[in-house]
Amino acid sequence: MEHVEDLLDGEDDIQEEEDAEKFSWEKDYEKSWENVQVSGGILLGTGAGQEDGAGQRAATVGGPRARVRKGMIRNMVLVLDMSLSMRDLDFRPDRINCAIQKCSSFIREYYSQNPISQMAIVTLRNRRADLLVPMTSNPAEQIHQLELVKEQQGLEGYPSLQTGLERCLRLLSVIPPYGTREVLIVYGSLNTCDAGLISTTVEALKAAGIRVSIVGLSPEMYVLKTVCKETGGEYTVALSTAHFEELLLAHVSPPLWAKGMQQTLVPMGFPTLQRRKEPMMCVCHLRVTHEGYICPRCRSLVCNVPSKCRTCTLNLVSATDIARSFHHLFPMKPFQQCEEGGVCVGCRRKNLTIAFRCPDCREVYCSECRVLAEGTLFHCPTCTLLEDPAAPSPQDHYTHNGTASGAADADGDVMMDTS
Structure with a gap:
């Protein structure tokens, strides 16, 4: 997985370099006059470039709260x-x-x-x-x-x-x-x-x-x-x-539960990464390799997770993959824009011209840290550090509804609720 992430990061860097080398007539024109910010009759500049990448995710991926x-x-x-x-x-x-x-x-x-x-x-x-x-x-x-x-x-x-x-x-x-x-x-x-x-x-x-x-x-x-x-x-x-x-x-966020879908428990296996001196053959590409993930049910080798074992059809995931999917079911409360001034609790920037406040911990964030929290982390860092009891956890949700989030079967696989 680390090798795949390095490849994706390298592709992003190459794409950014190619965009920077383009001539001005090859780029799309920018309507910078639409991003002018004025406060109290004073021109503060343009907000262009403040919310790129993660900022678009915070605006479009967040979806309904x-x-x-x-x-x-x-x-x-x-x-x-x-x-x-x-x-x-x-x-x-x-x-x-x-x-x-x-x-x-x-x-x-x-x-x-x-x-x-x-x-x-x-x-x-x-x-x-x-x-x-x-x-x-x-x-x-x-x-x-x-x-x-x-x-x-x-x-x-x-x-x-x-x-x-x-x-x-x-x-x-x-x-x-x-x-x-x-x-x-x-x-x-x-x-x-x-x-x-x-x-x-x-x-x-x-x-x-x-x-x-x-x-x-x-x-x-x-x-x-x-x-x-x-x-x-x-x-x-x-x-x-x-x-x-x-x-x-806008299509990144998962859609609402459709009428024809069925709620059921899905077996999930958590494979372990192994490295060996002797060569092994993966079941996904039929290639010889020296490292891979071992299926906990049939002991077959796969190259990456998440994936599905081709031998026993078990869904292979990691614990972090399951955790990263929960923010769609338990979205964070959006930050509220507040008065100017103050100090950002994230980067410690002072005299903020645009400030946002967390509705739970009441801490102040700048626009960049707000984009990071809403578009990438999907939670307030201060609330996490303080372990705010007002922020419900997935375990509390399932306990309140009287159902369990997972159960183990005889093979040691974990059954995950799909709803």
């Missing part, structure tokens, strides 16, 4: 339009490169907020729907395949929305009923070349409980809007590169 029932084990198919319409230059540098870059960022954020979920990638080109990456929990492999897809496959012909939806239907129809079934399509064409009636495919999607959402790079289309409306998804149209990224990040 009330406690609601959500599907925590997600199964999503990301569909990318690879037709000739993706050559247009209205998104810099062009549609396909912009889509690949933003989809890569979406995949990183998706697994950061949903570590026990899965995703598959499908491409639409020349009336076909090709499976680029099967259902997996390995973001490094998915991002690598996305970066190579343009050179290996190229842009060709017209897309077929019906063919893509039928491919997604076959992928998601075998998903257990306790997991979500989602389709997210990045669509750039103004037409769809289908061999039959798309209404029959939509009815099959509704019967299977599959939710289809589409982010369009071209003007609104009636057929796309109808598909999303009938399946309970969302249809949005990107107006700029920044807006496109914002629309994608």
Whole structure:
């Protein structure tokens, strides 16, 4: 896992260097006049750049603050339009490169907020729907395949929305009923070349409980809007590169519990990392390696977690993955903007022009520390240090409802409640 995280961090650094080397005419223009901040008739400057990355997560990923029932084990198919319409230059540098870059960022954020979920990638080109990456929990492999897809496959012909939806239907129809079934399509064409009636495919999607959402790079289309409306998804149209990224990040938070989903206990195994001098073969890639995670049930070797053991089909996760998923069920209270001045309890900055206060511990944070707490940590650091009794824990929630959060079976696996 450390090797995968290092690869992802290296890719982020390379992308930032490439963005910094772009000429001014290759970048999107910035409306800096919209970020002007004035207090008491005094110009304080612009707020541009204060909330990037984690700031967008705090604004878009946070979602509803009330406690609601959500599907925590997600199964999503990301569909990318690879037709000739993706050559247009209205998104810099062009549609396909912009889509690949933003989809890569979406995949990183998706697994950061949903570590026990899965995703598959499908491409639409020349009336076909090709499976680029099967259902997996390995973001490094998915991002690598996305970066190579343009050179290996190229842009060709017209897309077929019906063919893509039928491919997604076959992928998601075998998903257990306790997991979500989602389709997210990045669509750039103004037409769809289908061999039959798309209404029959939509009815099959509704019967299977599959939710289809589409982010369009071209003007609104009636057929796309109808598909999303009938399946309970969302249809949005990107107006700029920044807006496109914002629309994608809006799908990072898990959706509400669907009507056809079933609440059940799911066996979870917590494998141990082992390093040996003698070579071993993993069951996920059939490759020889000297380190990996050992399945607690069948003793098979897998390369990464979270994943599913191909020998005994046990879900393999780590304790940190389970803990990182709880903030969707128990969201923190949003910070409230307060009067100017004071000292930030996080970075100790004084004379704050923009200050935020935690509603529980009443401590003051600056805008950067507030973005860190709401967009990355998902809890107030001061409340955690003080062990504020007003902040409920997952254990208190399950005890109050009279149900247990997990139970062990005869094989030593942990049963996790999916609701």
